[in-house]
Amino acid sequence: MFIQIEPLSNVPIYEQVTRQIIEGIARGDMGPGDTLPSVRSLAADLGVNMHTVNKSYHELEAKGIITIRAKSGAIIRSTEERALTPEQLQQIEKNLKPVVAEGMVLGATVDQIEHMMKKVFADLQLPAEGV
Amino acid sequence: MFIQIEPLSNVPIYEQVTRQIIEGIARGDMGPGDTLPSVRSLAADLGVNMHTVNKSYHELEAKGIITIRAKSGAIIRSTEERALTPEQLQQIEKNLKPVVAEGMVLGATVDQIEHMMKKVFADLQLPAEGV
Amino acid sequence: MFIQIEPLSNVPIYEQVTRQIIEGIARGDMGPGDTLPSVRSLAADLGVNMHTVNKSYHELEAKGIITIRAKSGAIIRSTEERALTPEQLQQIEKNLKPVVAEGMVLGATVDQIEHMMKKVFADLQLPAEGV
Amino acid sequence: MFIQIEPLSNVPIYEQVTRQIIEGIARGDMGPGDTLPSVRSLAADLGVNMHTVNKSYHELEAKGIITIRAKSGAIIRSTEERALTPEQLQQIEKNLKPVVAEGMVLGATVDQIEHMMKKVFADLQLPAEGV
DNA sequence: GTGGTCTAGACCACG
DNA sequence: GTGGTCTAGACCACT
Known part of the structure; x- marks a missing residue:
């Protein structure tokens, strides 16, 4: 892992x-x-408690990313199953905002922030279209 | 305020x-x-505890954004005074990453995330150069 | 099936x-x-484990709905054979209660809940007398 | 309590x-x-573990019935804040169904089940309109 | 062997 | 004093 x-x-x-x-x-x-x-097993791998990992899995389920089948395991849902709601898009904006604002106030230029964005996309192996 | x-x-x-x-x-x-x-006064304005605002100011000072002078108040530092260190840039990337990743996994497209970025820049009244 | x-x-x-x-x-x-x-055969039909269906049949037997005869199968008992005890009636009430209470607290009106009741009766092809 | x-x-x-x-x-x-x-305090009252009550509170929050304010307490939301979605209504029906079906199969009449319904409403001090 | 539930007890952050 | 987090360890139900 x-x-x-x-x-x-x-x-x-x-x-x-x-x-x-x-x-x-x-x-x-x-x-x-x-x-x-x-x-x-993941808890053992990470050297943390079972409940800690369990909480993480339930958070992922609440976000709609996985489905937990009791006594059988946690399965990653397909993108089709996950509807991207307007609320979720708004949440992304809300999460983005303080990060960008802090960057600006610390003296970063728009270019620098967009460069960081490119690096993130690259790290996620996604094409950064037109950035 | x-x-x-x-x-x-x-x-x-x-x-x-x-x-x-x-x-x-x-x-x-x-x-x-x-x-x-x-x-x-800010605590009174917001209806929160004085300690809460105090903690906030000290956090701003730790980030290098303001200077707290006993008795004379908290003053916003100039951008020149605040050096944008490589560590800070890296921190921005680190903060950006989970937000973007979650958006992608929830089914947002790169375009949608960049659109959110534009909205954030706009909200901060900054020119979103070339985005 | x-x-x-x-x-x-x-x-x-x-x-x-x-x-x-x-x-x-x-x-x-x-x-x-x-x-x-x-x-x-039912287990094969449903693609589940034999023990799972077996447990279900024994649950039905415990509820007094079927009779399991070794080797000859599970037979549905007649309504006459099944005595509706006061305890069972009380159990129905006990099962109904949390469902209704949650509905009410979530903002459903009595009418809406009764409408749901009608739909359930209809789905079970039963005449919803006087509802 | x-x-x-x-x-x-x-x-x-x-x-x-x-x-x-x-x-x-x-x-x-x-x-x-x-x-x-x-x-x-509730855990102490009931003689159960803190985490057990905590889980219950979080379940109530997930249902939209209360709001948990970290380090401050759990507050019952107003009915206006709680939107009754069509999904929730359908959930009520889904919860009602097995209870009614089991009652019928055990030999209860529609009248008897509706009588149970009345008792539940009465227990919740609600007017059972037209039942 | 899996997740679900429960307990007991600890430290921390917030207000 | 509150909820949040974390640990350690237990038993149970389901597959």
Whole structure:
């Protein structure tokens, strides 16, 4: 598994797990239909408690990214199953805003921020169209 | 003051204050050399605890955005004073990444995310060059 | 067979089987004296484990709805054989209560809930007397 | 507090807590704006673990019935805030169905089931219009 | 072997 | 004092 935990981070461990699984899916490491490792095995891999991973999986389910089949495992949903609601788009904007604002205030130019954006797309192996 | 607190949000109040001050500066509502309201008056305005605003100001100072001078108040530093370090640029990328990744996995297209980016720039009254 | 399994549901598969057999009987698809398919054939039909169907049949027997005779199969009992005890009536009320209460708290009107009730009766092809 | 836990029940404790809080709200024991007891105090009252009550509260939040304000408490939302979606109405029907079907198969008449319905409404102190 | 539930007890951040 | 997070370890139900 490709997940790296930073125990000292302010970001809760379960949130770190959630994010890195999302990034793994975005990157194409895992895709729709694939099964996530069992909560216990992933917990053992990461050296964290089972409940921590469990919470992460339930967060992913709440976001509509995976489906948890009791006693059977967690499966990545297909993009078709996941409807992108206007609320979700708005949420993306809401999440983007403070990051951009802080960057600007710290002295970053629009160009620099867009360059960061390109790097993120590249890291997710996505074509950064027209950026 | 232009700050709106959402008491129901998961985001801590002090963090909401911090972000909105940053957005206010990015938007040009306030600029270098300006003095932030006193901790007490802002706390009274927002109806929150004094300690909450105090924590927010200290967070802004830690980010290098303001300077707190005992008794004379909190002053916004000029952009020249604030050096944009490579570490800070990297931090922006690090903050951008999970937002973008989640958007992609939820089914947003690169175009949609870039559109959100444009809206954020527009909201911050910044020219979105070449986007 | 008319049974549809939803593998993603939180409701255990054996419980889904049990409910749908009950609904089938209520709907009149099958009646007293009829024999349920063998555990093996139904399990094969549904693509589930034999034990799962077996558990469902034993649940139906415990509820007094069918009689399991070793080797000759599971037979639906007649309504006369099944005595409706006061305890069972009370159990119905107990099961109804949380459903109704949640509906009300979520903002449903009495009329809306009664309308749902009518739809359920209609779906079970029963005359909804005086509702 | 009016909650009674049945430790032997198949229904999980956290679910029993959830249901009885919902019934309490439906009954008018508590209303919009009221604060639920803290997870720790309710847990102590009921003789269960804090996490069990915590899970119940989060279930109530997911249903849209309460809002959890971190470090401040859980508040009952007003009915206006809670939009009754068509999905929720359909869910009520889906929950009602197996209960009614089982009643019918066990030999209950439509009248008897509607009588149970009346009793439930009465218990929730609601006018059972035209039933 | 899986996730679900539950307990006990700990430390932290927020207000 | 509140909820949030995390750990450790247990038993159960389902497949």
